[in-house]
Amino acid sequence: MTNPLTHINAQGEANMVDVTEKAVTQRTATAEGFIYLSQAALDAITNQTNAKGDVLATARIAGIQAAKQTSQLIPLCHPLALSKVAINFDIDADNQRIHITSMCKLAGKTGVEMEALTACSVAALTLFDMCKAVDPLMRIDGIRVLTKQGGKSGDWSTS
Template identity: 60%
Template sequence: MTKQPSNDTPKDAENPNLTHIDATGAAHMVDVSGKSVTTRTARAGGRVRMAASTLATILAGNAKKGDVLATARIAGIMAAKRTHELIPLCHPLPISKVTVEFTPLPDLPGIQIEVMAKVNGQTGIEMEALTAASVAALTIYDMAKAVDKSMIIEGVQLLEKTGGKSGDYRAPIE
């Protein structure tokens, strides 16, 4: 087994080691106590592809389970707040803001999801944004599966992040 560097070793192109693995190869939660508190944001997105009739049902508010987008928005926000309970080794964060927005895409057809999460903390908030986008998509699927079991969740990705030691990131435009 190759010896892994300590948690203090910087990551770069010549040292692509994972920070959640210690010198013995065991998983551990990264110690962020020495990091500065900074404002950090992340935007994540994804899509739910569906039949045009399903999109029309959702937008008209006629889904049998209720308001699909309102429920998916709440589910996304709740998921962001509970990410540390769902993803191993994630830190619990004092999230200051989460927004979940939906854009109907008639030409797809489907719904675009975009999440923005913000924290003043010592570690990033990308996982919270990605978890929120994923759970919002799953909630749309759950709420509309009675009329369309062939929906596809796709393209869940980090769109942008700001703050922290690694700097800003913006996903390449497709």
């Protein structure tokens, strides 16, 4: 019987998948997450009055940097030469939250879902870190992959 778990070898040990023979294809993944925060914290971000500086710009840079470091953070992830990382924020004042989206892209032999998730997660964590003095009760929620394009398994989307 073939082992259906790709990161476990025949002896049951953790194993980095060999992608040597896989074709290089264009691959893209998007992810999303939310941070729920108080009106005071949201106002500080919107009005750029947070004592730590430009919260969204800092979180964007942190997310991009995180995507580039994914293989250093998550065991068995391949190091990837990302060609594009984008982080976007949509302030949803009615629901006191910020919707975070990330997109990672490359031409390579393995997908970029983990990089998109890492980018989104670290952008959210950076928002939390920069606003915790104003609102220590913030909540990060709903981090997930939205779309995946390219590779052997093809394209898919949560919508």
